[in-house]
Amino acid sequence: MTLDGPAPARLYQQVFRHWRDAIASGRLPAGARLPAVRELAARHNVSLTTARRVVEELHAGGWIETRPRLGLFVAQPRQPGYPSPAGQPAPVSIATLALRLFEALRDPAIAPFGSPFIDPAWLDIAGVNDHLRRAVRKFSPARGLTDLPPGHDALRQQIVRRALHHGFRLQQDELLITCGAMEALNLALKSVARPGAVVAVESPAFYGMLYAIEANGMQALEIRTDPRTGLDVDDLAQALGRHRIAACMLMPSLQNPLGAIMPAAARARLLALAGEHDFAIIEDDAYRELLPPGGSPPPLKHHDSDGRVLYCGTFAKAFSPAPRIGWLAAGRHTETALLHKLMNTLSTSIPNQMAVASYLRDSRPDRRLARLRDTLASNRARLADTVRRHFPAGSEVNTPAGGFFLWVTLPPECDTLAHYPKALAAGVSFVPGALFSPSGRFGHCLRLNAGFALDEPVLARLAEVGRQLQAG
């Protein structure tokens, strides 16, 4: 491998990534020997200084270890399954992976274990559409001005009311209606961080967050995240000693992909830390309706005394994705977020806003939601059972308290991304773990969707993929 004279920083990064990716993907397993610094420099045609820097960074990230008088070796992951992240902010590159994911969703022959969507038949699309028909009849052109961002007042009022139903407070005057939760996340991020800024994220993190960070030219700093209790506030506190972060972007309730729920005490510590180190918190609460009221501590936003929490929610996950309605409560960043909204998509379709407002006002969704939660719980259990019985020995599957995602940790030598085409050929999609980390961790993990009809033939197909993974 010869690299033709790019700028020094880029050169070092190329060589670093070459080795990091080889390790993260499992091509270089733990215990494999690396070339010494001098050999590394020769092989990549770089200076000794550059080669030394690569080795230092591989060390700092926990990718390699030095055995005295023996040389450099690939390190064991520090905590199998949920390794400590590299500790360095990294530009993320999630693009191609995400596109492949969405391509597979269109093919009805592929069982959508890789889908980010719940089966629409389990939502209330027809009920919401009734309200959309009525909204269209009532729509007056003047609404085009009065309902410009921040948005339709009746909808903002209903969102506050729905939050109260779940036991937490939102302020109507900081609520901004968005084109779905993904826009809310993007606006939040742009409102608090500039290109080049460091944003702390969960590890693993929702790839949409990682992509937003990448697209805005920011750096993602991965923070250790526990499959049950979520973001590790101690790890974040340590990282704050080394990095100035602009924001921490996280999902404290039903984290995607882990399903973790942060305990109240950890939430309080995170808020205190944010005050002390003056960073913003971007809280994605997309799955709140998939927990019963009281099924999780209130959002961070509920305790946000100084307006530093930017809270993102959505109507899509439990009611209907058709109107594409999300929201952002941006605290002290409300005006900045409003401007970003105007300049990102100008406005959110007003008949759609009116429809969601009247739906939330008039419908009684709670019985249906309770049934939906039961269905999802039973599906998660059946899916986890299939994984336990048919995936390679040593695989672990988490057991979240809600939602429709399962996270499977396979033995470290499994490369789920490399295996993905074979799974597609067997009629099964999943989300390779590589998508959930900019540093290439979780290459041996995958996310499964339990939010659709899991009949025996579909589970049999997944079992077959498990056996393929076993065979390697």
Place this chain on the structure above:
Amino acid sequence: MTLDGPAPARLYQQVFRHWRDAIASGRLPAGARLPAVRELAARHNVSLTTARRVVEELHAGGWIETRPRLGLFVAQPRQPGYPSPAGQPAPVSIATLALRLFEALRDPAIAPFGSPFIDPAWLDIAGVNDHLRRAVRKFSPARGLTDLPPGHDALRQQIVRRALHHGFRLQQDELLITCGAMEALNLALKSVARPGAVVAVESPAFYGMLYAIEANGMQALEIRTDPRTGLDVDDLAQALGRHRIAACMLMPSLQNPLGAIMPAAARARLLALAGEHDFAIIEDDAYRELLPPGGSPPPLKHHDSDGRVLYCGTFAKAFSPAPRIGWLAAGRHTETALLHKLMNTLSTSIPNQMAVASYLRDSRPDRRLARLRDTLASNRARLADTVRRHFPAGSEVNTPAGGFFLWVTLPPECDTLAHYPKALAAGVSFVPGALFSPSGRFGHCLRLNAGFALDEPVLARLAEVGRQLQAG
């Protein structure tokens, strides 16, 4: 003015901007004397090197001139009314101005001369809403997957058909449906330029473009733009000798705010230049339907042989803003744009896409559009007449061939931004010229909306504002 030790580049920029803004705003009129380099250094507490660099840059931008043995003086604008831009890429700062603009729109007591919207009563909102009601009835949940970005196929087909009606070609397979034209512009920009990149823009330019450039951490390079023939390709060619640009973002037909239409020959030269210097072209054709078929040369996209043109269109300006439907034909950047779409707003409301598709298929909008164009022409004439009769002597107003914007150039000493609060108090909004340039040019200009009912009392209010401006 003392500056407390920021980094050198920032320091130089602060001092540069201090003087540039003073000149651009008219506080320092042409012919005013500037302090010499040594005095400048002492006054701002900076080094002689820094002071010299400030003077060099003010020179390069055409802001000042040296008169031998006399010193530094504020230069005459090179071409009064449409001055040559600074010649340097500049980070833009449009934020606060844009927010003020949108605030005024909500107040029904203020005549919306500052509005970016045509009167919705002149569009076909009811007709489009009929189709939305039908679309909601026909919507099946499976569409949630098949119509994921790039979008609903029938809509993409109808957009191609409508383009053919206007005499130009679009490829259905490069069409991506967006949440309005503003999202299309943002996706286009992100697809071809990274933070820090230089993007050539018209001068004056649509503030939405300038804001997108600012929000993405890029630099706007202003290119001289003629009120009748649009972007000056010679000026762009010269700028290419000094700057590597990633993209040129422009409106070749009914440019906002000038209403300019680029002649076919200039379009061909721009495309050739883009090929030669390998930059992308982002073409905003939002006002196409406000010209009759043949009323403008075809879009640049029509002649785009190598996929470097990213074409943005919208349903809002001539049909209905309610469904929030725009589109982007991204040429060779189609896959990148698709990914940015997924990660910006995930998807565009599918019932809304279906409604626009069936509206375009079944309705016969051309008679209404012809009437609308006539109404706008008559309104532009009446508004221009009011300006000519009541605005300060020396004011000029352009006479575009279509659309609903007029651009007024007042005498150089007028500061339309400073005057804006007085106009609001008189019940009139307008868009201060400062919004259309990152370098503070056009502080003596303003944009007026002619797209609403211009009765005598409303025109009398505008006349009053003209007299206020006269008084200064």
